[in-house]
Amino acid sequence: MAFFSRPQSTAVRIARPNSEEETPTKQPSPRKDSVQRQCRNIVIHGSCKFQDKGCIYYHPPVCLPTSPAPRIETPSVAALTPQAVNAPVFVPNSPLAISEDYLNNGNGNGHGHDTHLEGYQDTQIDSNQQSEYDNYDYSVDQTANAMQGMDFSDGAYYDDGQREFHAPNPYSDNMMETSYYTTGPVFLRQPLNYLLYTPSMPKELIRDSTNNLFVPPSTDLRQILQERSETIRQVAPMGLNLPEELQGYHTLVPLEPVLPNLERKKFGNWLSMVYRAIRTSDGIPHALRRIENFRLTHQAAFAPIEKWSNIQHPSIVPVREAFTTRSFNDNSLVVSYAYYPNAKTLYDAHMKPKPPPTYQQTVYYGRHQQLHQLQQAQQTIPERTLWSYIIQLASAIKKVHSSDLAVRMIDVTKVLVTGQNRVRISSCGIFDVLAYGTPQQDVAIYQQEDLNKLGRLIFALCTNNLAASSQANLQKSMETMKKFYSVELQTVALSLIGKAPKTIDKLLEMIRGATDRLEHELLGELENARLFRLMCKFGFINERPEFARDARWSETGDRYIIKLFRDYVFHQVDEHGNPVLDLSHVLTCLNKLDAGTDEQIMLVARDEQSCLVVSYKEIKSCVASAFDDLVRATTTGQSGKEVKVI
Numbered sequence: 049m050a051f052f053s054r055p056q057s058t059a060v061r062i063a064r065p066n067s068e069e070e071t072p073t074k075q076p077s078p079r080k081d082s083v084q085r086q087c088r089n090i091v092i093h094g095s096c097k098f099q100d101k102g103c104i105y106y107h108p109p110v111c112l113p114t115s116p117a118p119r120i121e122t123p124s125v126a127a128l129t130p131q132a133v134n135a136p137v138f139v140p141n142s143p144l145a146i147s148e149d150y151l152n153n154g155n156g157n158g159h160g161h162d163t164h165l166e167g168y169q170d171t172q173i174d175s176n177q178q179s180e181y182d183n184y185d186y187s188v189d190q191t192a193n194a195m196q197g198m199d200f201s202d203g204a205y206y207d208d209g210q211r212e213f214h215a216p217n218p219y220s221d222n223m224m225e226t227s228y229y230t231t232g233p234v235f236l237r238q239p240l241n242y243l244l245y246t247p248s249m250p251k252e253l254i255r256d257s258t259n260n261l262f263v264p265p266s267t268d269l270r271q272i273l274q275e276r277s278e279t280i281r282q283v284a285p286m287g288l289n290l291p292e293e294l295q296g297y298h299t300l301v302p303l304e305p306v307l308p309n310l311e312r313k314k315f316g317n318w319l320s321m322v323y324r325a326i327r328t329s330d331g332i333p334h335a336l337r338r339i340e341n342f343r344l345t346h347q348a349a350f351a352p353i354e355k356w357s358n359i360q361h362p363s364i365v366p367v368r369e370a371f372t373t374r375s376f377n378d379n380s381l382v383v384s385y386a387y388y389p390n391a392k393t394l395y396d397a398h399m400k401p402k403p404p405p406t407y408q409q410t411v412y413y414g415r416h417q418q419l420h421q422l423q424q425a426q427q428t429i430p431e432r433t434l435w436s437y438i439i440q441l442a443s444a445i446k447k448v449h450s451s452d453l454a455v456r457m458i459d460v461t462k463v464l465v466t467g468q469n470r471v472r473i474s475s476c477g478i479f480d481v482l483a484y485g486t487p488q489q490d491v492a493i494y495q496q497e498d499l500n501k502l503g504r505l506i507f508a509l510c511t512n513n514l515a516a517s518s519q520a521n522l523q524k525s526m527e528t529m530k531k532f533y534s535v536e537l538q539t540v541a542l543s544l545i546g547k548a549p550k551t552i553d554k555l556l557e558m559i560r561g562a563t564d565r566l567e568h569e570l571l572g573e574l575e576n577a578r579l580f581r582l583m584c585k586f587g588f589i590n591e592r593p594e595f596a597r598d599a600r601w602s603e604t605g606d607r608y609i610i611k612l613f614r615d616y617v618f619h620q621v622d623e624h625g626n627p628v629l630d631l632s633h634v635l636t637c638l639n640k641l642d643a644g645t646d647e648q649i650m651l652v653a654r655d656e657q658s659c660l661v662v663s664y665k666e667i668k669s670c671v672a673s674a675f676d677d678l679v680r681a682t683t684t685g686q687s688g689k690e691v692k693v694i
């Protein structure tokens with residue numbers, strides 16, 4: 049309680065005058081109408097010692113505040129003029145700031161703070177005075193803000209929490225105590241001006257501007273977090289007729305447009321709606337999915353929810369609890385989930401049709417055709433992002449299947465994107481409750497369906513078409529996929545929608561197998577550059593015409609062994625004199641030469657009349673000195689520059 053108690057004194061207290069004092073304040077303003085000059089003592093000191101003792105100047109009547117104590121304690125009050133003390137309470141002229149509803153009835157529809165507002169009405173606002181305040185010219189400020197794209201006539205920027213003198217700490221256990229609902233002055237909530245956070249430093253000077261482990265670069269992180277925080281504080285528009293309190297949740301805000309029933313998409317066979325609501329016990333926002341007109345037949349239907357609430361996985365939206373309620377004037381089932389501010393569904397993030405370009409964009413892109421094409425190409429999801437989604441979702445499915453459950457809800461409209469490429473399956477568990485009491489198939493069948501749905505989701509994302517994997521569209525979808533995506537991705541998607549029985553382990557094996565194969569192949573090619581350099585050296589030094597008459601390359605010279613080694617590596621013949629083309633012999637010899645091992649080999653002259661026994665180390669030094677001679681002979685070598693070939 050002490051946490052939120054209001055301070056005993058405030059700097060300026062602007063209170064509603066007592067009824068007896070109202071008469072003088074309603075008199076015509078002396079400042080405007082009186083020709084008599086005002087006493088300067090009043091202006092400078094706030095009072096005049098000679099007021100009733102012969103001072104000839106005008107002394108305006110002083111309206112004393114109900115509690116004089118703060119005026120004595122707080123020095124700033126002494127500098128205030130009586131006009132300032134009598135200044136009207138500021139009420140913004142914005143239509144949604146404080147609705148008539150609030151002012152007249154104290155009834156804030158859909159908000160959980162009506163008690164608080166009733167008190168507010170009684171103590172702070174004299175509705176008769178309000179017409180006076182309407183004359184405030186607020187449009188100047190509004191124009192300035194609208195120019196920055198921040199027209200805060202939007203009711204979303206007025207927050208009940210802001211009407212408190214002290215913002216409640218949502219994490220405190222005490223937040224439901226009465227101080228939370230006590231009245232306080234009106235505060236106008238300003239939208240955050242994100243322009244203030246525009247990075248001033250060029251990108252290249254920022255040390256880490258890439259996403260790291262799903263965390264956006266620090267330059268963007270601040271804005272993302274600010275936006276999330278602001279989203280959490282937005283309140284529902286008036287007139288939605290939402291319950292004020294719902295089984296321990298309050299301040300409900302719909303997370304999707306409220307449409308007439310006929311225009312709404314169904315969740316299975318039911319109409320559903322997602323709300324954000326604050327849980328009273330901890331003050332944390334939660335996502336509530338409500339299934340309308342659902343009658344629970346047995347309490348046992350909630351058993352799967354308990355199982356689901358034990359599943360912890362980074363790609364599954366945690367399930368908290370489920371309950372039924374009549375607060376919406378029907379029988380509703382509500383399942384509570386963790387809430388992720390500003391989460392989008394995969395459909396909204398990637399597939400939702402973009403609004404047509406504005407006139408300015410059309411003119412601009414008309415001039416910059418290439419840029420337009422680039423933008424179109426960017427609309428296809430990069431394969432890298434898709435793999436990231438597939439791996440996260442596969443790992444989530446693995447977790448669910450290993451708990452003997454099935455997800456049953458893998459769809460582009462039910463998978464949330466909650467950050468940079470972070471996906472989470474939402475709405476888990478709800479189907480298990482809805483299906484209670486109806487004939488159910490074996491869980492293995494639903495698990496197969498999960499994989500099938502994952503395949504359909506991949507097709508939909510790759511082709512930007514929800515029905516991409518239907519029989520009628522499959523051929524066309526495959527063609528589109530071939531254009532933009534690798535064979536591996538196509539194989540995974542096809543195998544998932546195929547009829548052959550599959551398991552999540554098989555899918556993970558496929559994904560992991562692809563990585564293993566890539567690594568293996570890379571390993572095989574890793575040394576290519578080294579051997580290629582060696583081959584180049586041989587190519588440069590062997591059989592050069594200018595060496596033909598050089599004694600060092602003749603049979604008695606020290607370079608002769610290079611010739612013989614070349615024959616040993618490449619010109620091997622079998623006992624019948626047939627050529628031997630053995631790549632592994634070549635690779636072994638070249639690797640040993642490159643390493644300069646002490647192993648000795650016997651090199652035989654072409655006429656088989658003589659032989660030499662030499663180590664790879666000796667051969668290596670011969671090759672190196674022959675190549676050095678060549679380098680020195682080049683113009684680049686002579687100019688002292690480094691030769692870059694090797």
Ligand SMILES: Nc1ncnc2c1ncn2[C@@H]1O[C@H](COP(=O)(O)OP(=O)(O)OP(=O)(O)O)[C@@H](O)[C@H]1O
Pocket residue numbers: 303304313314321322335365385386387388389390391392393395461462464474
């Ligand atoms: N746990 C959550 N945290 C934050 N936002 C959520 C959460 N669950 C759902 N939402 C949001 O609620 C909105 C409505 O969710 P819903 O699952 O109904 O999606 P939808 O796109 O409206 O699907 P449908 O078209 O099937 O109704 C979506 O914008 C989604 O981002």
